[in-house]
Amino acid sequence: MLEQKILTIDLGTSSIRTALSVIHSDGKRKLTVTTAPSRGIKSGNIVNFQSAKDSLKSALNKLKMETSTTIPNEAYVLVTGAHTLSYVVESKITFPGIQTISYSDVNEVKNKAQRELMKKLGQTVKNHYDVIHIIPQEFIIENLTGIQNPIGHNGRELTMKAFVVLATKSSIKTIESLLREVNLRLKGLVLQSLAAFHGIKDEKTYFNNNLVIYMGAGNTEYFYFREDKPILNKHIPFGSEDIIDFIVKQLKVNRKEAERLYKEYGSAYAFKVNPEEVITINYGSNHKRAPKILISIFIHMQLKKLLKDIKEELHAKDPSFVSELNRVYLTGGLSKLQDIDLLTSKLLKAPATVMNSSDERLKDPSYAPIVGVTNYVLSLKNKKRLSDIKEDLTKEYSKGGLFSGIWRFIADLI
Numbered sequence: 001m002l003e004q005k006i007l008t009i010d011l012g013t014s015s016i017r018t019a020l021s022v023i024h025s026d027g028k029r030k031l032t033v034t035t036a037p038s039r040g041i042k043s044g045n046i047v048n049f050q051s052a053k054d055s056l057k058s059a060l061n062k063l064k065m066e067t068s069t070t071i072p073n074e075a076y077v078l079v080t081g082a083h084t085l086s087y088v089v090e091s092k093i094t095f096p097g098i099q100t101i102s103y104s105d106v107n108e109v110k111n112k113a114q115r116e117l118m119k120k121l122g123q124t125v126k127n128h129y130d131v132i133h134i135i136p137q138e139f140i141i142e143n144l145t146g147i148q149n150p151i152g153h154n155g156r157e158l159t160m161k162a163f164v165v166l167a168t169k170s171s172i173k174t175i176e177s178l179l180r181e182v183n184l185r186l187k188g189l190v191l192q193s194l195a196a197f198h199g200i201k202d203e204k205t206y207f208n209n210n211l212v213i214y215m216g217a218g219n220t221e222y223f224y225f226r227e228d229k230p231i232l233n234k235h236i237p238f239g240s241e242d243i244i245d246f247i248v249k250q251l252k253v254n255r256k257e258a259e260r261l262y263k264e265y266g267s268a269y270a271f272k273v274n275p276e277e278v279i280t281i282n283y284g285s286n287h288k289r290a291p292k293i294l295i296s297i298f299i300h301m302q303l304k305k306l307l308k309d310i311k312e313e314l315h316a317k318d319p320s321f322v323s324e325l326n327r328v329y330l331t332g333g334l335s336k337l338q339d340i341d342l343l344t345s346k347l348l349k350a351p352a353t354v355m356n357s358s359d360e361r362l363k364d365p366s367y368a369p370i371v372g373v374t375n376y377v378l379s380l381k382n383k384k385r386l387s388d389i390k391e392d393l394t395k396e397y398s399k400g401g402l403f404s405g406i407w408r409f410i411a412d413l414i
Contacts, residue, residue: 007075007187008373009059011041011052011175013218013241014333018059020067021374031359033370034062043218043237044080044192046174053181060182074187075179076373078195081221081235083171085129087121088137088231089113092159101141101150101158103393109160110134110389117164129166132189134390137161137229148385151393162389163230165191190373193221193233196331198379199372200355200365209326211348213310214368215334217241222310224321232321234313236306240334243302250298257282261295268303269339269346270296303340307347328352333366 002025010017019033036059040051064071091113093105114134118126139147141155150158167189176186196214201207207225214221218239224232240262247258261281267273270293277292314321328350330341335354344352356363357371379387 005069005072006374006377007072007184008078008370009056009075009179010078010192010370011044011046011056011178012038012216013041013043013239014038015217016041016052016055016059017370018056018063019370019373020063020069020071022069023374023378029374031361031371031374032063032067033362033367034059034066036062043239044082046178049174049178053178056178057182072187073183074185076188076190076377077175077179077186078192078369078373079132079167079171079175079189080192080219081233082219082237083168084132084191084233084235085125085166086233087117087164087166088161089117089164090159090161091116092157094157095155098154098156101153101155103151103395105158106139106151106160106386106389107392109158110162111392113160113162114164125166128169130169130172131164131390132167133163133165133191133194133388135163135165135194135230135388136386137163137231139386149383151383161229163233165194165233167191190369190376191221191233192216192219192369193223193235194230195369195372195376196221197223197230197372198375199357199359199368199370200329200331201375202358209321209324211310211314211325211328211350213328213330213332213335213344215239215330215332215340216366217333220306220310220332220334224314232314232317234310236309238302238306240337243299243334246302247295247298251281253281253283262299265292265295266299267296267338268299268343270300272339272342299337300343303337303343304347307344311348322348325350329355331355331357331365331368335365 004023006021008019015035016038017033017035022030036055039055040048046052091109093109114131138161139150140159141150141153142157179186193214197212207228210225212223216239218241220236220238222234223230244258244262247261248255265279273293273296275293278289279292281288281290311322328344328348330352341352341354354365356365357367359371
C-alpha cells in the first residue's frame with residue numbers, strides 16, 4: 001500500500017509540537033503528535049538557538065518512539081505572522097487568439113504577478129523577503145469570473161487575483177539552520193493562521209465576511225474572508241503568556257501561581273463570574289483570600305484591548321469589514337478560555353464560535369495548525385481549486401484519465 005508522510009513542526013512559545021501524518025492510498029490517515037516544553041523561543045522568534053535545538057530534539061525523539069514508521073528527512077514548519085507581510089495582487093496575460101489554458105499559462109501569470117509585486121515593493125523588501133504562499137482568490141478568463149482552476153478553459157486572456165504572503169529571509173535561514181542541526185531539511189513554511197484555517201474548515205462552509213482568529217501563547221493572527229477568499233491577514237504579538245505576565249505584575253505572585261490562577265479560575269467575561277466567590281492566592285508560605293472575579297477582570301481587560309485593536313484595524317482598512325461581519329471563528333490555545341466566544345461576540349457584534357481541529361481524535365483548538373498543515377499539503381493536489389501556487393505547476397498537473405493514475409503511482413514510488 002502506497003502512503004504519503006507529512007512531518008510538521010510547530011515552534012511554539014510554550015511548547016514545541018512535532019506531528020507525523022501518514023496518509024494511505026485509501027485516504028485513511030494516522031496522525032501522531034508529540035509535545036516538549038519550549039525553550040529559547042518567544043512569540044515565534046528563536047531567541048536562544050541551542051535551547052530551541054534541544055527542545056526540538058526532545059519532541060522529535062518522542063515522535064520516533066511513538067510512531068511505528070520511519071520519519072521523513074524533510075519537514076513543514078509553521079511560521080508566525082511576526083515574520084511575514086501579505087498583499088493582494090492582480091495580474092493579466094493575453095494570447096494571440098483563443099487557446100486552451102494550460103499549466104504553463106498559470107505559471108506565467110503567477111510569475112508575472114510575483115515580479116510585479118516585488119517591483120512595486122522595492123529593492124529593500126526584495127532583499128529581505130521571499131514568497132512562501134501565493135493563494136489564488138480567483139481566475140478570470142476574459143469576462144468569466146470566479147474560476148478556481150482555469151486549466152482546460154478557453155480564452156484570449158487570463159487574469160489572476162491572489163493573496164501573497166512573504167516571509168523574512170532571516171527567519172527562513174534560521175529555521176533551515178535549526179532543522180539541519182537535527183538532520184532535517186525544510187520542505188516548506190506554512191503561515192500559522194493559514195494552517196489554523198485549514199485545520200478547522202470543511203468543504204461545506206462558505207466563508208463570506210467571516211473572521212478567523214488564531215490565538216496562541218505568544219501570537220494572535222487573523223484572516224478576513226470575503227466570498228470564500230482571504231483578503232486581509234494581520235498579526236498581533238499577544239497571547240496567553242502575556243495575560244499570565246499581566247497577572248504576575250498585578251498580584252505580585254510568581255509565574256507558576258499565575259499560571260494556576262489562569263487555568264483554574266480564568267474567564268474571558270468577568271460579568272458572568274460571581275463577585276461574592278472567594279479563592280486562595282498563594283504567596284510562598286503565605287496565603288491570601290481574594291474575590292475570584294479579580295482574575296477574570298485582569299483577563300477581561302487584556303482580551304478587551306486585543307479585540308478592540310482587531311476591530312479598529314478592520315474598520316480602518318474597510319468599515320464594511322466590521323459592519324458586514326457575519327461570524328467570527330476562534331481557534332488556538334487561548335480560545336479555550338471560558339466565555340471567550342461571549343466576549344468576542346459582544347465586542348465585534350457578530351456571533352463567535354470556538355473551533356476545534358477537524359481531526360476527530362484531536363478535539364482541541366490548539367491543534368488546528370498541526371492538523372491544518374496536512375490538510376493544506378493535500379489541498380495542493382486538488383484539481384478543482386488551486387489553493388497555493390508558489391511552486392510552478394508541472395506537466396503532470398494536466399494529465400488525466402488512466403495515465404494520470406499511472407503517473408501518480410510512478411511519482412509516489414520515486
